[in-house]
Amino acid sequence: MKRIFALDWGHKGENEEWHDVLMNVWLAAAPKLKKGDTILVENPPTYKAKDWHEKGINILTCHTMASKEHRDEMGFPRLHYYKNDGHRVDALVISDLYQKKPNLFYAWKPNEIKLLYSTFIQIQKTRVAASLREWSIEAKKNGNKTIDFLKSSEQECVKAMNGFGNDNVVYGYTQSIMQIGPKTGGGLVGLADATKFETASKLRRYAGLSVIDNRIQKFRAGESGGYSPDLKALLIKRIGDGIIKSSGTEHMSGYFMDYMTEKEKQQARKPQEIPIDDERNIVGDKLAEDIPGFKKDKILHKDTYAKLKKELEKLGKKTVLIKLSDGHIHNRSIRKAVQLLLEDYWVISRQLQGFPTVPPYATSVAKHVHYRRPRYIPEILEPFDPMRETGWIFNEGLKPWSQACEYIKDKCNGKPHE
Numbered sequence: 001m002k003r004i005f006a007l008d009w010g011h012k013g014e015n016e017e018w019h020d021v022l023m024n025v026w027l028a029a030a031p032k033l034k035k036g037d038t039i040l041v042e043n044p045p046t047y048k049a050k051d052w053h054e055k056g057i058n059i060l061t062c063h064t065m066a067s068k069e070h071r072d073e074m075g076f077p078r079l080h081y082y083k084n085d086g087h088r089v090d091a092l093v094i095s096d097l098y099q100k101k102p103n104l105f106y107a108w109k110p111n112e113i114k115l116l117y118s119t120f121i122q123i124q125k126t127r128v129a130a131s132l133r134e135w136s137i138e139a140k141k142n143g144n145k146t147i148d149f150l151k152s153s154e155q156e157c158v159k160a161m162n163g164f165g166n167d168n169v170v171y172g173y174t175q176s177i178m179q180i181g182p183k184t185g186g187g188l189v190g191l192a193d194a195t196k197f198e199t200a201s202k203l204r205r206y207a208g209l210s211v212i213d214n215r216i217q218k219f220r221a222g223e224s225g226g227y228s229p230d231l232k233a234l235l236i237k238r239i240g241d242g243i244i245k246s247s248g249t250e251h252m253s254g255y256f257m258d259y260m261t262e263k264e265k266q267q268a269r270k271p272q273e274i275p276i277d278d279e280r281n282i283v284g285d286k287l288a289e290d291i292p293g294f295k296k297d298k299i300l301h302k303d304t305y306a307k308l309k310k311e312l313e314k315l316g317k318k319t320v321l322i323k324l325s326d327g328h329i330h331n332r333s334i335r336k337a338v339q340l341l342l343e344d345y346w347v348i349s350r351q352l353q354g355f356p357t358v359p360p361y362a363t364s365v366a367k368h369v370h371y372r373r374p375r376y377i378p379e380i381l382e383p384f385d386p387m388r389e390t391g392w393i394f395n396e397g398l399k400p401w402s403q404a405c406e407y408i409k410d411k412c413n414g415k416p417h418e
Contacts, residue, residue: 005031006040006095008087017087019095026088033057040094040105042067043196049108059108062097064196065355066104066410070097104410113164113171114190118230120157120183123150161186170194170349177341177376179242179253184234188345191231195355200346208232209339215280216335235338243337254375255337262336263329271323276312279305285328288321299325344374351381351388359386 004021018027021040033039035056041049042061049059071093098105127150162182164171174185197203204210208217208227217227246253271288274281283302290296291311300308300322312320324332347357362368377384 002036003034004038004040006091006098008042008090008094015087017091019091021095021098040098042090042094044108046110050110053108060098060105061108062094062105067093067097101410111190113161113168113186116157116161117183117187117190120154120161123153123157126150127154158182169352173348173352173378174345176378178251179246180239184238184242187234187238191228191234192342192345194346194349195353197346199358200343201361203346204339204342206231207235207342209235209335209342235342236334239341240334240338244334255341258340259333259337263333266324266329266332269324271321273319274322275319276309276317282320282322285322285325288323291320344376347386348374348377348381352378357386357388
């Protein structure tokens with residue numbers, strides 16, 4: 001007998017809600033799934049979906065935009081924090097959408113490019129560690145067979161990621177961005193799915209590049225990070241380093257100009273009056289005034305902060321004049337450059353996949369007059385429109401309309417976007 005279940009749950013599998021679609025009843029506990037059963041689910045975690053898939057269970061999912069729009073049509077606002085019946089609402093929305101528009105659902109597939117990038121990083125770390133022990137006694141006996149094997153495995157991962165260029169239009173777009181190659185492009189596409197974020201600022205926060213309460217996002221003891229450390233490392237360390245190293249070369253990244261613009265802006269900043277108790281905004285920066293026992297323009301370290309505070313208290317001062325160190329100026333500048341790159345990636349990749357976009361915060365909220373166009377705009381999106389509702393590019397000659405997902409076909413009434 002055919003069985004179809006709609007499912008939604010919280011983090012770590014908590015508060016699962018199962019709905020039997022055909023019987024139209026809620027289940028008190030998870031059913032004993034059998035081969036041939038179908039599960040309707042939005043964004044299933046890979047570890048669960050893989051287990052179901054191996055057992056012969058069908059997994060159907062839909063685009064997040066499709067479920068969001070149907071949730072609105074049913075009169076359920078998006079719940080920011082799931083409480084009480086939040087998971088039941090989402091399960092009901094998925095169930096109802098499947099019964100009314102089953103063609104919007106498609107078979108779940110693992111994020112292969114993300115898996116390839118993660119595998120590449122793990123192999124690379126192992127190869128680097130093995131290289132450090134290359135001249136050990138064991139290595140001399142066995143030669144470099146292990147390291148050669150790891151190098152060839154890295155190359156295979158890169159070849160596989162590069163193979164996505166023919167099938168993944170967003171991956172193809174990343175390869176047109178200067179200083180982004182197969183490895184970093186595969187990581188960006190795999191780790192940052194722009195279709196899951198309604199605004200660029202939400203993607204930026206997920207990447208750990210936002211400033212919250214005047215503090216940059218980072219993992220702190222006793223606090224939830226709330227972002228992807230892998231994506232942040234990819235943007236800052238790999239892509240960011242590539243942007244800096246492109247300076248003075250014939251392949252200089254366009255985002256290097258954004259880096260220099262922000263750097264000049266930060267260097268022109270006047271010294272700031274910082275409360276003497278605000279250790280985190282003092283340590284690591286330069287002293288901008290004369291204090292007994294301290295040289296002006298000297299970078300302040302954590303071990304000298306207590307002494308500085310005592311001297312300031314003796315003088316009856318409650319604030320101290322501080323200016324940014326060169327290191328902090330560099331960090332702010334590179335963070336700004338990759339923020340702009342991520343913002344461009346968000347708007348371009350969404351339009352390439354037919355998802356609606358909005359203008360950036362600077363023009364839509366802050367009401368800045370100047371609109372900054374994304375760099376490296378694909379020719380197919382010219383003339384570029386920051387508010388394009390359906391920027392679908394699946395036209396004949398580029399990618400056949402037959403390969404467009406059903407959600408996009410439904411949005412365009414079954415016809416390619418002109």
